[in-house]
Each structure stands twice: as C-alpha cells, then as structure tokens.
Amino acid sequence: MYLLGYDIGSSSVKASLIDSESGKCVASDFFPKKEMPIKAEKKGWAEQDPEMWWKYLKKATHSILEISKVDPSDIKAIGISYQMHGLVVIDKDLKPLRDAIIWCDSRAVEIGNEAFSKIGEEFCLSHLLNSPGNFTLSKLAWVKNNEPEIYDKVYKFLLPGDYIALKLSGKPNTTVSGISEGTYWDFKNNEISKKLLDFYGIEEDKVADIVDTFSVQSVLSKDTAEELGLKEGTPITYRAGDQPNNALSLNVLNPGEIASTAGTSGVVYGVIDKIAYDQKSRVNIFAHVNHTKEDPRLGVLLCINGTGILNSWIKNNMMPHNAKYEEINELAATAPIGSDGVTIIPFGNGAERVLENRNIGAVIDGINFNNHSRANILRAAQEGIVFSFIYGIEIMKEMGLDVKVLKAGNANMFLSPLFRNTLASTGGVAIELYDTDGAAGAARGAGIGSGIYKDAKEAFANLEKIETIYPDTEQKEKYQAAYQRWKDVLKKNLN
Numbered sequence: 340m341y342l343l344g345y346d347i348g349s350s351s352v353k354a355s356l357i358d359s360e361s362g363k364c365v366a367s368d369f370f371p372k373k374e375m376p377i378k379a380e381k382k383g384w385a386e387q388d389p390e391m392w393w394k395y396l397k398k399a400t401h402s403i404l405e406i407s408k409v410d411p412s413d414i415k416a417i418g419i420s421y422q423m424h425g426l427v428v429i430d431k432d433l434k435p436l437r438d439a440i441i442w443c444d445s446r447a448v449e450i451g452n453e454a455f456s457k458i459g460e461e462f463c464l465s466h467l468l469n470s471p472g473n474f475t476l477s478k479l480a481w482v483k484n485n486e487p488e489i490y491d492k493v494y495k496f497l498l499p500g501d502y503i504a505l506k507l508s509g510k511p512n513t514t515v516s517g518i519s520e521g522t523y524w525d526f527k528n529n530e531i532s533k534k535l536l537d538f539y540g541i542e543e544d545k546v547a548d549i550v551d552t553f554s555v556q557s558v559l560s561k562d563t564a565e566e567l568g569l570k571e572g573t574p575i576t577y578r579a580g581d582q583p584n585n586a587l588s589l590n591v592l593n594p595g596e597i598a599s600t601a602g603t604s605g606v607v608y609g610v611i612d613k614i615a616y617d618q619k620s621r622v623n624i625f626a627h628v629n630h631t632k633e634d635p636r637l638g639v640l641l642c643i644n645g646t647g648i649l650n651s652w653i654k655n656n657m658m659p660h661n662a663k664y665e666e667i668n669e670l671a672a673t674a675p676i677g678s679d680g681v682t683i684i685p686f687g688n689g690a691e692r693v694l695e696n697r698n699i700g701a702v703i704d705g706i707n708f709n710n711h712s713r714a715n716i717l718r719a720a721q722e723g724i725v726f727s728f729i730y731g732i733e734i735m736k737e738m739g740l741d742v743k744v745l746k747a748g749n750a751n752m753f754l755s756p757l758f759r760n761t762l763a764s765t766g767g768v769a770i771e772l773y774d775t776d777g778a779a780g781a782a783r784g785a786g787i788g789s790g791i792y793k794d795a796k797e798a799f800a801n802l803e804k805i806e807t808i809y810p811d812t813e814q815k816e817k818y819q820a821a822y823q824r825w826k827d828v829l830k831k832n833l834n
Contacts, residue, residue, distance in 0.1 A: 340358075340359040340360070340413060340414075340415045340791065341356050341357065341358060341359060341365070341407075341409055341413050341414045341415065342356070342357045342359050342414070342415065342416050342417075342418065342782040342783065342785045342786045342789075342791070343355075343356055343357075343400075343403075343414050343416070343417045343418070343569075343573075343782055343785065344356075344357065344417075344418045344419075344420070344777075344778040344779055344780065344781030344782030344783070344784070344785060345396060345399075345417070345418070345419050345420065345503065345778060345781060346420040346421075346581070346584075346776070346777035346778040346781060347392050347396070347419065347420065347421040347422060347499050347500060347503055348422055348581070348777075349375065349377065349387065349422045349441055349442065349443070350374040350375055351369045351370060351371060351374065351375060351395065352369060352370060352375075352392055352395040352396045352398075352399055353367065353368070353369035353399060353776070353777065353778040354367065354368060354369070354396070354399035354400055354402070354403050354778060355367040355403070355776070355778035355779045355781075355782055356403050356407050356409060356414070356782070357779055357782040357783065357786075359415070359786055359791050359792075361801060362783075362799075362800075362801035362802065362803075364779055365407045365409065366402075366403035366404075366406040366407035366409075367403065367776075367778065367779070368399050368402040368403050368406065369395075369399060370395040370398040370399050370402075371395055375387065375391060375392075375395070377441070377443075378438060381446075383444065383445040383446055384440075384444050384445075384446055385440070385441050385442075385443045385444040385445075386438040386439060386440055386441060386444065387438060387439050387441055388435075388438050388439070389427050389435050389438070389439050389499070389502050390435070392499065392502075392503065393503070393506050396503065396506075397566065397567060400567045400568065400569070401567070401568060404568050404569075411564075411568060411569045411570045411573075412570045414569060414570065414573055415573070415574075415789060415791060416573070416574050416575075416576045416577075416785035416786060416788065416789035416791065417507065417559070417573055417574070417575045417576065417577075417785055418575075418576065418577035418578070418780075418781035418782050418783070418784040418785030418786075418788070419500045419503055419504055419575065419577065419578045419579075419781055420500070420578075420579060420580070420581055420584035420585075420777045420778065420780065420781040420784075421498065421499040421500030421503065421578075421579075421580060421581060422441060422442050422499050422580075422581055423442055423498070423520050423580035423581055423582060424441075424442040424473075424474050424475055424478075424498075424520055424521070424580075425439050425440060425441040425442055425475065425478075425498055425499040426439060426440045426475050426478040426479055426482070426496060426497075426498075427439045427496070427497045427498070427499060427501070427502040428479070428482060428489065428490075428493045428495075428496050428497075429493070429494055429495055429496075429497065429502075429505070429511065430492050430493070430494050431494045433494075433505060433509065433511065435502075436489050436492055436493060437482075437486070437489055439499060439502075440478045440481075440482075441499070444473075444478070445473055446473075446478070446481055447472075447473050447474075447477035447478045447480065447481045448472070448473045448477075450471075450477045450480050450481055450484070451470060451471040451472040451473055451474065451477035451522075452470070452472075454471040454477065454480075454535065454538055454539070455470040455471055455472070457538070458471075458534060458535065458538055462534070463535075464616045464617075464618065464620065465527065465616065466525045466526060466527045466528070466532065466534075467522050467523070467524070467525065467526070467532060467535065468519075468526055468614070468615075468616045468624035468625075468637070469522050469616070469620060469623050469624060470522075470620045471522050471523075471535060472522065472620075474520065474521050474522040475496070475498060475520065475521030475522070475523075476521050476522060476523045476535060476536070476539065476541065477522075477539075479493075479496050479539070479541060479545075480539040480540075480541065483539065483540065483541065493545055494511075494545070495511045495545055495546070495547045496545055496546070496547075497511060497513065497547055498513065498517050498520070498521065498580070500517070500578050500579070500580065501513045501517060501547060501578070504556060504557060504575055504578060506563065507557070507559055507560070507563055507575055508556075508557035508558060508559060508560055508563070508575060509557075509560045509563075510548075510556075510557040511547045511548070512547045512548040512549065512550045512556060512557065513546070513547040513548070513549060513550070514549065514550060514551070514552045514556075514578055514579070515549060515552070515626050515630065516552055516579055516580065516583060516625065516626045516627065516628055516630065517578070517579075517580065518531065518546070518549070518626075519625045519626040520580050520625050522535070523535050523536060523546075524626065526614050526626075527614070529632045531543060531546060551788075552577065552578065552579060552628050552629075552784075552788070553576065553577055553628070553629075553784065553787050553788035554576060554788055555574045555575075555576055555788070555789070556574075556575050556576065556577075556578065556788075557574075557575050558571075558572045558573065558574050558575065559571055559572060559573040559574075559575070574788075574789055575785075576784075576785045576786075576787075576788030576789040577781060577784035577785045577787065577788040579628045579781075579784065580625075581777055582598075582606055582608050582638065582640055583608070583625065583627055583628050583638050584628070584777055584780050584781055584784065585598055585600060585606075585608065585748075585777055585780065586598035586608050586610070586627070586628070586638060587628050587780050587783070587784055587795075588748070588773075588775045588776065588777060588779060588780025588781075588783070589746040589747070589748070589771075589773055589775065589780075589802075590746070590795065590799040590802055591608070591610060591746055592610065592627070592628070592629050592636065592795055593610060593612075593636075594610055594611055594612040594636075594740075594741065595609075595610070595740065595741045595742055595743035595744070596609070596610050596743060596744055596746065597609040597610075597732070597740075597742060597744070597745040597746065597768075598745075598746050598747070599728070599745055599746070599747045599753075600747065600748065600750075600751065601646050601647055601724070601747070601751050601752035601753055601758070602646070602647050602750075602751045602752075603646065603647045603648050603651075604642055604643060604644050604645075604646050604647070604648070604688070605642070605643040605646030605647070605724065605727070605728060605752075606640065606641065606642050606643075607640075607641040607643075607728050607731050607732060607735075608638050608639070608640050608641070609638070609639045609641075609732070609735045609740045609742070610627055610636055610637070610638060610639075610740075611635075611636075611637050611639060611735075611738065611739055611740050612634075612635055612636060612637075613635055613637075613739060614635060614637070615637070615639075615738045615739055616738070617734060617737070617738060619695055620692075620695075621641075621692055621693045621694070621695060621731075621734055622639050622640060622641045622692070622693065622731065622734055622735065622738075623639070623640045623642075623692070624637050624638070624639050624640070625637065625638050625640065626638075628784070629795075639735050639738060639740060641693060641728075641731035641732070641734070641735065642692060642693075643685070643686075643691065643693065643724070643727045643728065643731065644686070644688035644689050644690075644691055645685040645686050645687045645688040645691070645701060645724075645727075646685065646724050646727075646752065647751055647752055648687075648688050649683070649685045649687065649688075649701065649720055649723070649724060650664070650667070650720060650721065650724070650752060652687075653667065653716070653717060653720050654667055657713055657716065657717070664754070664755070667717055668721075668754075668755045668756065668757055668758075670713065670714050670717055671714060671717035671718040671720075671721055671755075671757050672718070672756070672757050673714045674712075674714040674715045674717070674718040674719075675817075676761075676814055676817040676818060676821060677722070677817060677818075677820060677821035677824070678715045678716075678718045678719035678722060678821070679710060679711060679715055680705040680707070680711075680824075681703070681704070681705050681706055681711055681715040681716060681718075681719040682702075682703075682704045682705050682719060682722075682723065682821075682824055682825050682828045683701065683702065683703050683704070683716070683719040683720050683722070683723035684699070684701060684702035684704070684723060684727075684825070684828060684829055684832060685701055685720070685723045685724050685727055686698070686699055686700065686701060686727070687700050687701025693727070693730065693731050693734070694833065697833070699832050699833060702828065702832050703716065703719070704828045705824075705828075718757065721752070721755060721757050721758045721761065722761055722821060722825070723825065724752065724758070725758060725761045725762045725765060726765065726821075726822050726825040726826075728762060728766075729762075729765050729766050729822060730826070730829075732766060742766070742768050743768075744768065744769055744770075744771060745762070745763075745766070745768050745769070745770045745771070746770070746771045746772075746773060747759075747770060747771075747772055747773070748772070748773060748774075748775055748776060749772040749773065749774060749805045749806075750776075753770075753772060759772075759808045760808060760811060761818065763808045763809060763810045763811070764810045764811040764812075764814060764815065764818045765818040765819065765821075765822050766810075767810050767815070768810065769807055769808065769809050769810070770807065770808040771804055771806075771807050772804070772805045772806045772807075772808070773802055773803060773804055773805060774803040774805055775802060775803075783798045783799065784798075786798050
C-alpha cells in the first residue's frame with residue numbers, strides 16, 4: 340500500500356509517494372523547477388493564481404506515477420500540506436473569483452490592527468490567542484471593503500490547502516487548525532468566533548464545512564481521478580498548514596517538543612498543552628494537528644525573517660564568487676565561541692513580529708580592525724541567527740513551554756555543524772536531525788487519517804533519524820556569555 344502527500348508552497352508544488360509499510364519514499368518530484376511567480380501589483384501585495392498550483396500538482400502527480408510505476412489502486416490515501424494564511428474565494432460554481440492573496444501579502448495589516456484595538460486586545464488574545472493581524476479573515480475583510488462586487492459573489496472562502504482538497508474532491512471544507520490560522524477560532528468557546536465575523540460584517544455561511552484534521556474529509560472525484568491518473572474514490576484523509584505539518588513530519592506532537600526550520604526565514608514551532616498566549620503577541624498560537632478541546636495541543640510559532648537570508652548575504656558579499664556554504668562553515672569554525680566580541684543582530688529582512696513588528700535592521704557590532712578577520716564575521720552571523728531562535732524560545736518558555744527536544748530536517752542551515760552545535764549548547768537542548776520533508780509528512784498524516792496507521796507512534800516508527808547533537812556542557816559558559824552580549828546589543832538597538 341502507498342500513501343500520497345502533496346506540499347503546496349508558494350515556490351513550488353511537491354508530491355511524494357510513501358510505502359506505508361517501510362516508510363520509504365518511492366518517488367518524489369516538484370514543479371516548477373524555477374520558483375512560481377508571485378504577482379505584486381502594489382507595494383506589499385502578493386498574489387498567485389490557484390489554478391497555477393493545480394497545474395503543477397498535476398505535473399508532479401504524473402511524474403511520480405511514471406517514476407514509481409505504482410498501480411494507482413494501491414494508493415490508499417492522500418494528505419495535503421500547504422502555504423499558510425492565504426485566501427481563496429470561490430463562487431457557487433466552486434471557481435476562484437480572483438487570484439489568491441497569499442501569506443506574505445501585507446495589505447490587511449491595518450484592518451487587523453483596527454480589529455485588535457476596537458474588539459479589545461484582551462479579548463482577541465484570550466479567545467483567538469492572536470491579534471487578527473494580517474491573517475486570512477482580515478484579508479477577506481479587505482476584499483469586502485475594496486472589492487464589494489467580488490465579495491457579493493463569494494460562496495465560500497478557503498485556505499490554499501482547502502482549495503486543493505476542493506479540486507481533488509469537489510467538496511469545499513476546512514479544519515479547526517485551518518480556521519485557527521485564519522485567527523477566527525474562539526478557543527475559549529470552542530467555536531468559530533462570531534464576534535470577529537460580526538465585526539468585519541462577514542456572514543458565517545461563507546465559512547466552509549469543518550472536518551477533522553485526521554479523517555476521511557472527502558474522496559477523489561471521477562473527473563479529477565481521470566485528470567491525475569489516480570483511482571476514483573481515493574480518500575483525502577489529512578490536511579494542515581506547512582508549519583504544523585512540518586512539525587508532524589518530524590513527529591512533533593507532544594508538549595515540550597519543538598520543530599525548527601532554517602531556510603530563507605527561520606521557524607521555531609513548539610507544542611504546549613494548555614490555552615496560552617503572549618501578552619505582546621510576539622509569537623503566534625494555532626491549533627496543532629492533534630488539538631482537541633479535551634486534550635489541547637497548541638503550536639506556538641516563532642518566525643525570524645532574517646535567517647538563511649543573512650547567511651546568503653554574507654556568502655554573496657564577503658566570499659569569493661562561487662564559494663560554497665561548506666567553505667563558509669569551515670572558515671567560521673576557525674573563530675572562537677562568541678566570535679571574539681563580534682556580534683551580529685540578524686533582523687535585516689523587514690519587520691520582525693518577535694520585536695513587536697519593529698524593523699531595526701541588521702547590525703554588526705564590536706569589530707576591531709586590528710584583531711578581527713572575515714572568520715569572526717562569518718561565525719557571528721551564524722551565532723546571531725541561533726541567538727534570535729533562543730530569544731524566541733525564551734518567550735515560549737514564559738508561556739509554559741518546557742523544552743525537551745528540538746527536531747529538524749537535515750537541510751539548509753542545519754547542515755552547518757557550527758549552527759546546530761551553537762543552538763544545542765546555548766539552548767541546552769538536544770537536536771535530532773531527520774530525513775523527511777513536508778510532502779512525506781503529509782503522506783504519513785494521510786496514513787493516520789485513513790486508519791492505515793493506528794496512531795502517530797506507528798506512523799513514525801521507521802522515521803529515519805540521521806544524528807543527535809547534544810549540548811557541549813564544557814563550553815556552556817562561553818555560549819551563555821556570547822548570548823548575553825547579543826541580548827545587550829539588541830537591547831541597545833531597540834532603545
């Protein structure tokens with residue numbers, strides 16, 4: 340038996356086919372091979388045509404079927420991971436009324452801020468666990484206010500993953516996890532937030548039907564099965580946004596576990612078991628994939644915009660042409676812990692939520708022309724990124740997160756021994772590296788939702804752990820001194 344997982348990103352669409360018994364990926368591919376275009380007609384806007392996602396999903400599906408030679412009737416369930424916080428509006432014919440307003444579009448910021456102020460910060464944080472901010476419902480409010488002729492035709496509004504499930508099945512539905520990422524799930528009352536919908540003047544019947552994250556949400560329609568080369572009736576049994584799904588992919592489901600990624604931006608996603616929020620709204624809280632009212636599981640999400648992009652900037656501006664990241668890592672490692680006093684604040688990629696949406700820019704502090712070399716700056720860059728992660732994890736600890744383990748895929752900055760050793764040693768936490776990705780995680784999620792796996796323990800029994808990195812306790816004081824200096828420099832620049 341096989342499980343099919345899709346990962347709908349803003350750069351590409353990936354499909355992976357997993358053997359349910361061995362857990363091995365038998366075929367995987369993504370399209371397009373260059374990044375998908377993002378339309379930006381005005382500053383701060385970001386849109387994509389949902390039909391473009393579908394076009395590349397078809398290409399990826401056809402490719403993995405050709406690679407694997409698997410009989411479509413042996414594919415027993417489908418799971419979906421998707422770019423979070425986007426908005427797709429459809430009419431009664433289930434067709435998109437406009438391009439999707441995607442996650443990085445910022446047009447609704449002021450709309451969300453106004454709701455936060457007028458509804459009341461305490462209500463929003465205690466019920467929604469977030470400010471309405473620039474999330475999905477605020478984007479729909481923007482459409483209502485600025486494109487009333489489109490809004491009047493809206494039958495349902497969906498997240499990107501909901502739209503892909505609709506294309507597969509012909510059924511528009513969503514999940515509690517998805518509603519929470521749109522920030523209109525009331526955690527206190529365990530229902531859709533009528534107060535926020537009423538404030539925006541949005542009718543509740545425009546919300547799609549709610550299905551469980553792990554369940555037979557719908558089945559593959561006849562026409563779509565023929566279009567994709569799959570079997571009619573194949574169940575769609577799992578769906579989650581990319582960060583909750585990344586956590587699932589790493590088997591991060593229990594309190595104290597953290598999933599992390601460090602690509603262009605960096606994410607730390609920790610799981611807690613009680614309804615909590617940050618008074619300053621520096622992190623986001625969503626229903627995790629296994630959340631229930633009776634047994635709460637919330638994902639606390641920290642995003643650092645200036646992560647791998649700083650490493651890339653360093654590579655492009657301070658290294659010889661065609662230098663490889665391995666060379667950067669090796670040269671950076673020749674500098675001592677703490678970079679001999681050089682400190683880099685990595686917030687040079689826009690406003691940072693962890694800094695209460697302030698944009699302070701990047702900072703290089705403490706350079707001595709007589710003592711320091713390029714190696715000090717290279718190390719300080721990686722340390723600065725690590726310290727920004729630790730800074731966010733400390734906020735999570737204030738909310739009750741008892742950190743037990745940090746898990747990550749063996750990719751991007753986690754390929755750097757210096758980066759992961761600094762993170763483990765400064766944070767005092769073991770880091771486990773795994774061979775997995777979002778599409779493979781969605782496939783395993785489909786196995787849970789379909790009942791092929793009786794639980795997550797069985798689903799991830801054969802997940803391949805590559806390495807565990809333990810804190811260097813002998814060097815703990817040096818790492819902590821460097822981190823304290825980093826915080827002092829940050830405080831100085833915030834003031």
